[in-house]
Amino acid sequence: MQPYIKWPLFALLIIAFASCKKNDYLVGGSTHNPQFNGTTYEYLKTNPLFDTLLLLIDKTGMQEEVNAAGTTFFAPTDYAIQNYVKKVVQARKRLEANDENLVFEFGELDFDLLKDSLRAYLFGEKIERTGLNETGQFFTAKDTEQRHISLREDPTGEYQTGGLTIVPEYIYFSKVIGAVDPVDNSDVPEAERDLRVVAQTTGILTTTGVLHVLSNTHIFTFATEPK
Numbered sequence: 001m002q003p004y005i006k007w008p009l010f011a012l013l014i015i016a017f018a019s020c021k022k023n024d025y026l027v028g029g030s031t032h033n034p035q036f037n038g039t040t041y042e043y044l045k046t047n048p049l050f051d052t053l054l055l056l057i058d059k060t061g062m063q064e065e066v067n068a069a070g071t072t073f074f075a076p077t078d079y080a081i082q083n084y085v086k087k088v089v090q091a092r093k094r095l096e097a098n099d100e101n102l103v104f105e106f107g108e109l110d111f112d113l114l115k116d117s118l119r120a121y122l123f124g125e126k127i128e129r130t131g132l133n134e135t136g137q138f139f140t141a142k143d144t145e146q147r148h149i150s151l152r153e154d155p156t157g158e159y160q161t162g163g164l165t166i167v168p169e170y171i172y173f174s175k176v177i178g179a180v181d182p183v184d185n186s187d188v189p190e191a192e193r194d195l196r197v198v199a200q201t202t203g204i205l206t207t208t209g210v211l212h213v214l215s216n217t218h219i220f221t222f223a224t225e226p227k
Contacts, residue, residue, distance in 0.1 A: 039067045040206045044075065049213075052078040052106060059111040062118050065142065071209040072127040074147075074173050074199065076220045081106070084220035091226050117221045119143035126210050129203055132171065136180070148174040148194070152183050171199040173214060175222050195222040 036043045041063055044050040053075060057063055066073055090104035119142035127139060129151060136150025153167045174180070174196035181194040201213035219225070 034203050034205045036204060036206045038206060039208045040071070040073055040211050041067050043204060043206050043211060049077050049079075050075065052081045055106070056081060056111070056114065056118065060115045060118055062115065065119070065122060067208045068124070069208055070124065070126055072123040072125065072212070073209065074121045074123075074212050074214055076121060076214050076218055077216050079216035080214060080218040080220045083218070084223055085109070087225045088219060088223040095226055116143040120145055120147070120221070121214075123147075127212075128210055129171065136172070136174075138176075146176075148172075148176045148180055148196075150174070154183060171202050171212060172196050173199060173212075 041054075041057065044054055044057075057066055065071070085104065085106050089109070090102065093104050094100055094102045122142040123139050124142060125139070127149060132149060132151035134150060134152050136148050136152075138146040138148050140146055150172045151169050152172055153169050172183075174194045176194050178192050181188050181196070185193050197218040198215050199212040200215045204211040204213075
């Protein structure tokens with residue numbers, strides 16, 4: 001397992017240019033051919049950012065579900081899984097044991113219990129940018145829970161190019177708490193805020209489905225850090 005990735009985080013940030021071709025996928029502020037001649041699992045194997053995710057897929061026996069025809073996968077990166085292991089599970093166990101030096105590793109997870117957690121990122125239909133809008137809609141994940149997915153502008157990230165003001169658009173992947181939050185949800189009480197994450201890479205088309213990659217800041221399962 002390689003939980004500590006040394007790549008600079010900015011290399012994976014997404015800016016949705018207004019001039020992007022609808023048939024391209026977005027990564028690092030540039031457009032790329034979206035087609036990958038292989039399965040979703042095979043694509044993940046081409047990038048060390050998914051080493052731990054691949055281990056999780058293998059240990060939960062989920063490879064066939066990830067590669068099922070027509071499936072969309074909002075993939076958590078190794079960072080997201082490591083955030084869960086260290087910031088959530090290890091932190092909880094330290095509190096329970098009253099031992100700030102307690103160490104918990106990925107290999108100690110109960111992988112049978114994490115099957116549905118991984119299914120929460122899998123959808124039995126193709127979800128692409130061209131079919132999304134600001135309002136968004138609910139999609140049922142393979143764990144039977146619903147996730148709200150939308151394509152929203154972020155005015156805080158606007159920039160100038162060629163004399164034009166460009167407002168980037170991001171795919172938001174959300175676990176809704178109550179009602180769907182606005183983009184700026186700072187006025188929503190913390191306990192009522194949606195748990196949401198931006199997709200940093202979107203629109204990779206494999207031979208088995210669609211792949212979007214979630215931000216490195218995400219915590220797998222949307223778990224919250226103990227306080």
